[in-house]
Amino acid sequence: MRRTEADLDRVAETESIFALSNGWLGWRGNLDEGEPYGMPGSYLNGLHERHGIDYPEDGYAFPQHSDTVVSAPNAALIRLWVGDEPLDLRTGTVRHHERVLDLRAGLLERHTEWISPGGHGVRVRSTRLVSLARRPVAAVRWEVEPLDGPVQVRVCADLLANQRVPERADDPRAATVLEDPLVAEYRRADGADGVLVHRTEHSGQRVAVAVTHLVDAPDTTATDTDCAADRIRLTLSGPLHPGQRLRLVRFAGYECAPTGTPDQPATDAPDGTSGQPVAEAPDGSAEGGPGGSVQGRADRPAADVVPTPVELAGQAVTAAAEARSAGWDALVTEQRAAFAAAWTTADVVLDGDPELQQATRFALFHLLQAGRADGDRTIPAKGLTGNGYDGHVLWDTEGYVLPVLTYVAPAMARAALRWRHAHLTEARERAAELRLSGASFPWRTIGGRECSGYWPAGTAGLHLNADIADAVLRYVAATGDDGFLAGAGLELLVETARLWHGFGHWSDDGSFHLPGVTGPDEYSALVDDNVFTNLMARRNLRGAADAADAYPEQAARLGVAAAEVAGWRAAADAVHLPYDRKRGVHQQSAGFTGLPEWDFDGTDPEADYPLLLHFPYLELYRRQVVKQADLVLAMLRSPGDFTAEEKARNFAYYEARTVRDSSLSSPAQAVLAAEVGHLDLAYDHFAESVLQDLEDLGDKTGDGLHLAALAGAWIALVQGFGGMRDDRGELSFAPRLPGRLNRLAFSLLWHGQRLQVTVTPDEVRYELPDAGPETGVDLWHDGTRIRVTGGAPCVRPLPALPDPGPEPTAPPGRRPARRA
């Protein structure tokens, strides 16, 4: 992935695209010298501040506080002065500038040749990594040399806290900016090295960042270190003659822990179940521990995991020092090895479309950066690539990202689900506050409490709870991790099933309804019987019932009795699905197909999108206009509830009304388009999803990447063209190869086995490349059960396509761009 000086006007977008992360620590791809920037950012997963929020008209249970991500002290800053002139690519002459993100190795390389306004030329190279192998560690190797003649240089390597973040545009989706959110607690400098410790004022978190350096410079170079509350600066200055070089390797160690004194300590759990210990996984892995996850524990620290500022500083210094001892080359070698291992499972081969091949790998790279799965940790909607959505975790995680990670990095899926479990107390409290049963997870959060300030598209999106349950069920089915199911998984399933059972309503005709919720499509709100929600709730209820039956003892500890389980099953069996017989399509929600159509003739395709920035909710909600796949997503999640004919009719109906103003839309549209046989359209939807950020299709990439859309690329390929479905707890495939491709190959982990699927124009090849002949995986190919064993590829002909008929129309100007 390469960007050059031509991309300098897209600096914020480039910073997101070049963001490095190991899932715990992230550095945006800011230029080493800090300027120009779109938005500086270095993030620790879960590090945030709480702040009060006001409403023009407040309401009961409107959240009174919100979390917003704050940058950790930035250790990636290496400023350069040539003479008296700062290196700034907006000044002087840029003779050459490129940055290359090495997707295979996880390294960001930079090469710049710059002539200062005063005529002095330098070459700057840097390589940056955020270590996949060492959670607290990031490092950068940076060097400068004269281009033509001698130069006087001054290099300032900063560790900078409370770096100014620009206010974002007037857009409801932008971030809250807090001023100086970090309070200095401790600092220490020791020669060229140093450490800063800060805490947040309200969220009860403490962060320590240590830097240590290796300097390789001419003897004429002077060194100075300055240490202030918010900045440690190492300054190297002196002349550089042709042939000479100044090289600096900086190793940074980050640590974060709760202070033990957040503003809002969690209240006691409202019922008797919360004190139950969670059954550990069979491998007995002790997760967390000292200096453990920032998340999931901040509000409820055990006494023994609250290091003092000095102790935390010591941990950060140790991490940095260990990295330095290992040396730069070792870090690079570790990084290559870690990524190589990850790519083995994750890579998807698209033979025939180099551009989208590259884009697909870019997408997967950012998913893989979720990285090491120690502790209870989740993945915010923007990952650690920017502060968009205030750094919040949304349903993107369980709805889009985990369905991929379950198959390419299942331990990370588990960590994310454990993170939800760690916040079950808050979810129970929220349900009690809402006067609902069970647990109600927050639509937006960092610290575990609801942060959504617009309840019709927040609190009312109860399907999130079923999305979490669905992710549990999928994870357990794909991994066989029964220990997880018996413990955290069961509790998540039970408490969400309780929510649905209490929320639902039995009508006179004996059917079970869920009135007054908001489904995935945010251009509708507070609807009755949203099909997606109802089907997901059904899955939730049945999954909880099955798990309770499978683990009766554990269920009993959660207070689950047989009658409760029977009630869940009865509700699940009676779930109502609104259907329009006249039109022969399902209704996204009750009455939907009778609503007025959107006035597409009066909507300017160039100027009026996204509609939410040009039309009031009053108009959006009451019309048949769909922001993002909703009924179509229901057909992906619950394919067995729709006949092939219904799928085709439903797809065509909703395709004509879906404007895709959300990056969450294309993946499901791609999958269903492929299923009903519109392969070109499916490919175009896939392209939109995978190019979401690389082409900044939503104009929001500068705030951070859309991880759900990137995950959607995999979903489009594997579930769309691979035809993979997993709703029945088994794998099934019905591959189709789009005309643009000669070959599509991908892998999935299934109960620890890597299943390789290769689709070519004539056949489908299933293999277990890492297994011996004694190992086998049962799956379905085009409706037929087959068993794939190690050592012997199982080859089947490519299934015949259904006759799809004419391609459905999209709203004017809203068909995804056609791939030539």
Place this chain on the structure above:
Amino acid sequence: MRRTEADLDRVAETESIFALSNGWLGWRGNLDEGEPYGMPGSYLNGLHERHGIDYPEDGYAFPQHSDTVVSAPNAALIRLWVGDEPLDLRTGTVRHHERVLDLRAGLLERHTEWISPGGHGVRVRSTRLVSLARRPVAAVRWEVEPLDGPVQVRVCADLLANQRVPERADDPRAATVLEDPLVAEYRRADGADGVLVHRTEHSGQRVAVAVTHLVDAPDTTATDTDCAADRIRLTLSGPLHPGQRLRLVRFAGYECAPTGTPDQPATDAPDGTSGQPVAEAPDGSAEGGPGGSVQGRADRPAADVVPTPVELAGQAVTAAAEARSAGWDALVTEQRAAFAAAWTTADVVLDGDPELQQATRFALFHLLQAGRADGDRTIPAKGLTGNGYDGHVLWDTEGYVLPVLTYVAPAMARAALRWRHAHLTEARERAAELRLSGASFPWRTIGGRECSGYWPAGTAGLHLNADIADAVLRYVAATGDDGFLAGAGLELLVETARLWHGFGHWSDDGSFHLPGVTGPDEYSALVDDNVFTNLMARRNLRGAADAADAYPEQAARLGVAAAEVAGWRAAADAVHLPYDRKRGVHQQSAGFTGLPEWDFDGTDPEADYPLLLHFPYLELYRRQVVKQADLVLAMLRSPGDFTAEEKARNFAYYEARTVRDSSLSSPAQAVLAAEVGHLDLAYDHFAESVLQDLEDLGDKTGDGLHLAALAGAWIALVQGFGGMRDDRGELSFAPRLPGRLNRLAFSLLWHGQRLQVTVTPDEVRYELPDAGPETGVDLWHDGTRIRVTGGAPCVRPLPALPDPGPEPTAPPGRRPARRA
């Protein structure tokens, strides 16, 4: 109306109850000495400040500014020191204290005997008036005398701007408090008199207040005047011996005008119709003029109505000086005369229930204080009695207050409708912003722009537009004011009809629907086909069509063609009314009767009301729980659309689900209860409405009176027990006399004639007491057409009651208190 020292712990409530106003200028009933207070307040109709509002998650067309009422400089403050001790009823000994509001004369009398902590006794008497005859004038006569022995007194009569207003409780219905909203522009003191001029910073308003005094005091009294930016203080000090008295009469003159430089000048109207001159009423009355209404012009001042600060000060000084020249006694005489005239039409006699007789007169008194109808001026929800709801105008005005004023003070109804018309430009702009047709009036406003910060219960309440149209039609029918109809009335009808026609949706079966609106019941939101809204929209469409046919030339100037009128009629004829055949009741909105019931068993009648402070909208919206009459109000507004059986069934069904968390609920419930024959229940609903503020039933009276509930008392009496209906442009009556009363008598103005209706246990008497035999009024008595002529009472037997069956149940604990 009397309150004594026993009521000092209800000081804020008393201030609202004792508020004096002439509709343009209002003084809360604060104690003369200022302390203790619940909330100080002196208001000019329309005087407000604009301020920015923030949203946690902003949305398209969410208002970015709101108006909030600000107090005008307070000229009612007369502080007293006895020795060094300030008169404060919380200190010393209150030997006697009472205040009496003379409802007949419009005077607030006060008599206090107080012994200071140091043992010095004084008697203080005061009388206060806000002149109905002289719009800019308020006055107070105040005197102090020693009780037992000589005292040293210091009297400070203040004119005080930017008086501190306490922050209100954490309740979404409380007011925004701005600090020091008035900017001093000019001041002048001249002997004991003075004037202050201030302006608002953002709303572009200027206010001048002048005070002049008559002092009657012993020669030993020293006089001093101090004049600062925000305060003019006249100080009188000296000894008072037994038999001596210090008397001060203060005359205050208020003027207000636009500055010509508001922050947000109105943009050009989006279409060609806005520049059209409005046809004047046939009487050619020139409304407004120099120093004219604060409202309706603030944003669009003509050059010739922008007085300078000095000019405005001069107007205020003149008003005060003229009042002083007339003298205190003349002011009192004028006041008595003005109220006497108003009472002639307005009084309602309840023979048999002295308490509610008094309460009814209290309610009518506050409606009559709307007073002089010069200029374009409306009535905020709290009148000029407090800052609740930020001083906003809500649909309370057209929905509750104007249906009364139309019959007892029609000129004021006209002024309020002209005020709407004066803000038609903003309503057109708002509709364009919302991408709707015609005009969309603001749910909450002072200056004319939408100020609602929660759109599901604000912008979505489109019925407000039909309420305005309905008020136009009712006003014209009752007065025959064809000049108004041909001008402002037609334009209001046309633009609101355009809104409905554009907003509505034709379904396949040829019916016309209004999806996605919020009706009167705010415990439902964003519903389809709210019956109230649909019926009101139908009336709006037909009314506009009729008016356009009647005034084709004027309609043509508004761009109305025959096809448009035909479209309105077609839509009106096809309006859909959802009906539940199984239950035999109308659905408040589509699907309502299929929603889950409210869990009244799980709701604590003592602790859980109002529900909105204890349950989330998520729960309220999706259940069959009704905050306030909605379908029942529809049956009042549009009685011909329901059979008697439907009314009875509907009433019983909704009575059981209506919790009356809004003071707007009882009036309609009283009316329908009376119509279907449950007279005791009707009487209890009437009592709740009329006692809303006197007994502070909603715990919000301290913020100001609920004018709609007070108007609702008249509605309950005249439309409930009088059985008056006016939906067909004619008057009809079907009286019922509740068991508590021996006689009910009320008057209505109909085309300028006062119609007196007297209901006794056996008969109904219709009279035109002011008319000769040549004058007659046609009306309907119990379904029979009769003509009442001057000089000859028309007497009919009291109609027989239908057999009402058992009384409908109310939600547990929510039946209105039974009157013994």
